[in-house]
Each structure stands twice: as C-alpha cells, then as structure tokens.
Amino acid sequence: MRIDLHTHSSASDGTDTPAELVRNAVAAGLDVVALTDHDTVAGHAEATAALAGTPLTLVPGAELSCRVDGISMHMLAYLFDTTEPRLHAARELVRDDRVPRARGMIAKLQELGVPVTWERVARIAGDGSVGRPHIATAMVELGVVPTVSDAFTSQWLANDGRAYVEKHEFDPFEAVALVKAAGGVTVFAHPGAHKRGETVPDEVIARLAAAGLDGLEVDHTDHDAGTRERLRGLARELGLLATGSSDYHGSRKTVELGACTTSPEVYAQIAARASGAQPISEV
Template structure:
C-alpha cells in the first residue's frame, strides 16, 4: 500500500484542480491520498466525485499557525468540517489570506511590479489566496523568471520588501481544535530549514502533550539529519512518523508519491479519527 498524506490542489495554492490531482495520484501508483489544501476543504467534493478505481481519499487540510513570529503548519485529517469552532477559525484564516494578499500586491506595485489583485485572484480561482499565486502573477508580469524567486528578501519571502504577516492560529490551539472536531493532527515539515526557522523540539513536545498524533519526517525539504532527529524525537514523545510529497502540481514538479507513509501508521491514524472517514472509489 502506497500512502501520500500531503497534497494541494487549485482549491488553495496547487496548480491542478482536485479531480486532476486524484487521477494523477492513481497514475503514480498511490493507493491512498490525503488532499490537504490550506485552510479549506473546498476541494473535497470534486476530488471525491472524481476518485479513480483503486484510490482512497483522506479528507484533510493544512492549517496556518504561528509561534513566536514563525510560521508553523499543521496537517489535519478526518475531522468534522462542520464543527463550529474549527469552521469559524478557517473562515478567519481565509479572510486574513485575502487581506494580506491585497497588501502584498499593493507593496509590489509600489516597487514597480505590474501585478494586480485581479490577476492574483484569477489564479486563486475562488480559493484562498496564497503567496504562490502572487509568485505566479509576478512570473506572468515578467518581474521574475520562476515562482521560487519570489520567496526572497527582495520580494515576498518572510521579512522581504513586499512581505506582509497575517493572522494565524497558535499551534497548540490548532491541535486542540482538530482533536475537538474528531480529527487527527500531524505537524508538517517541522525541521525544513530551507523554509526558514524550524520548530524547536520543546515546541513539538508541547504539541505532543496537547494531542499531536505525529510528525512529517519524510519530506523533500528535510535532509537526512533532520529526518533522523525527528525519528528520535517521535520515539521519545510517542508520536507517529509520516512521509508525504507536499505536492503542489507544476510548482513542485508533479511529485506525488515521492515520499510515503507506512501502511501501519496510516491504519493507526484512521483508527484515531472520529470526525470523518476515508472515502474509497466505488467499485467498477
């Protein structure tokens, strides 16, 4: 069984619609895929409706969190999307994304980059606006040659000239919200140094005490030392270890299935969930 527990569609900042993501997942030989768009579950109905034979979908979401001024990402699986408090927080997060996006577009205009909010919103296609949408608009405007060049101090990287911070959840509160909604929380790429500051071990221990299920150790942004450290820490804290592609379509090179989660860990995750269940494709 091949299990990928972290992927994105055009419902947030991926480049392909949910239906295309699930079809490609099966083409890549996956048996289980979690769709974890940022702060939204909007892509789930389309993904479920397009499930190819042999693929099971794990409904999920990647929640935006912040601790001590640094971004933290929490993967939430199999929660009840109608749970009032979690649903309200997701609404606040999406609204904050739009406000920040508009402000960054304004700052880019002041810096001479001919990008408009209308262009960025069109790329988001009704989903939550993220920095990758702005980066793609900058490429289209000829300001940069590739999207990754936007995430620097020169432009919209953290602390950059056009960067704007936004509202995000404290990760401990986020873990508790996911658990209260019957879901299972996993900390995404916590030692990805190339993304900026990493999540300290003490913070991971605090999250474990609050109900964290696992840590995403096998991720392309983790080197071997980071993976080894996370495995040791997970053992000490009684956490599961997951692996995922964090695929965003064209933005990340169509890498579904490049990292996977052990089947026994997936089975433990499903057993802990009470808010929702995996969705299997109908039999042919």
C-alpha cells in the same frame, strides 16, 4: 501500498483541480492520497466524486496556517468533522484574511517596482483560496523571477521578505485542541524546512506533543537526510507518528506525487485515531 498524506489542489494553491489530483494520484501508482488544501475543505466533494471507478482511497484533510512565538508553521489536520462549528469558525477567520493579506503584499510589490495587480493574482487563483504562490506565479508571468520558488526569498515573499505581510493564523495549541474536538488527527507539516524561514524549536514540539499532537511529517523534500534522521528520533522520543508526504502542488512546484510516502502502519494508526471522518473509497 503507497500513501501520500499531503497534497494541494486548485481549491487553494495547487494547479490540479481536485478531480485531476485524484486522476494523477492513480496514474502515479498511489493507493491513498490526502487532500490537504490550505485552510479550506472546498475541494473535498469534487475529489470524492472523482474516486468513482478508481482503486484510490481519499483522506480528507486541510493544512492549517499557524504561528507560535512569531514563527509561522503549518498543521496538517486529517479526518475531522468539517461541520464542527468551532473549528469551522476558526478556519473561516484564517481564510477570510487571505484576500486583504494578498492585497497588502501586492501593494508592497508595487512600491518595489513590480507591476503586479490584484486582477492578475485573482485570475491565477480562480476559485482557490488565494495565497503567496498565486502572487509568486504572477511574478513569474511578469518575468520578475524565473520560478515560483525564486519568489520565496528575503528579497520578495519569504517570511522575512520585503513584500511579506502577516496574516491571521491559528495558535497551534488551539489548532490541536480544535481538531481533536472535531475528531481529527494532527501532524506538524515540514517542521525542519529551514529554507522557508525560522523553524519551531524542539521544546515547542514537545509541548505540542503533550497537548495532543499526533505526528511529525519527517520525510519531506525540504528535509535533508540529517534533518530526517533528527526528526525521526524526536518523533520516537515524544511518542509521535512519523509520516512522509510529497506536499504536491501540481505544476506550481517540481515535486511529484508520491515523492515521499507514509508507511501503511502509520496510516492505519492515523485512521484508527480519527472519529470525525473516515478515509473514503469509491462511492
């Protein structure tokens, strides 16, 4: 059983539509895929409809933008009640800040001599929740950087970058509490991804575990073997589930669906802990 619990569609910063993501997950030989777009559930309905005639199971979720002690982090939220009003309102605040933030980064890039425009970035984002990868794609189109990943450096869009602009984000302790109140399950995404910037200390992860965090995303392409071993030990020590996922973004990144996977035993525990929603098979 092959299970990938972290993917993105064009509802945020992936390049596959939700329906294409489902088809590509089937083609990749996955049995279970989670759709976890950034701060939005806009792709869930299309992905669910695309399950017809496939053997795939869909885990509806989202990747919540968080910040603790000045450090950016992401929280995967699975199987929560999307209509729960407090979590819905908090997600709206984060999502609504994405446009002024993107405009701010575009203005900084223009000051640095990069001829990127809001119109170009908006075209790339389409109906998706606009984010840094859309700006990075515009920079690739303009020949400023060769790849999207090359835009995420201190020279450009990384967390300490010259064109970086902070955004409204969840406090992760609030995120855990809100998702739990909505019947969902939380997993700290790529906690050891040092190349993305400063990472959250183990002491904070321990506090999050005490506050109800369910798991750590251990097997991720941004984690080397040593980091995975350390995180697996930390998860064991704190009683957290250890997951694995691709963090697939379609053609915007080179990572393939199923590049890292979650064990059936851990997936079963995630499903069992959820009361806000359940995994979806063909309808």
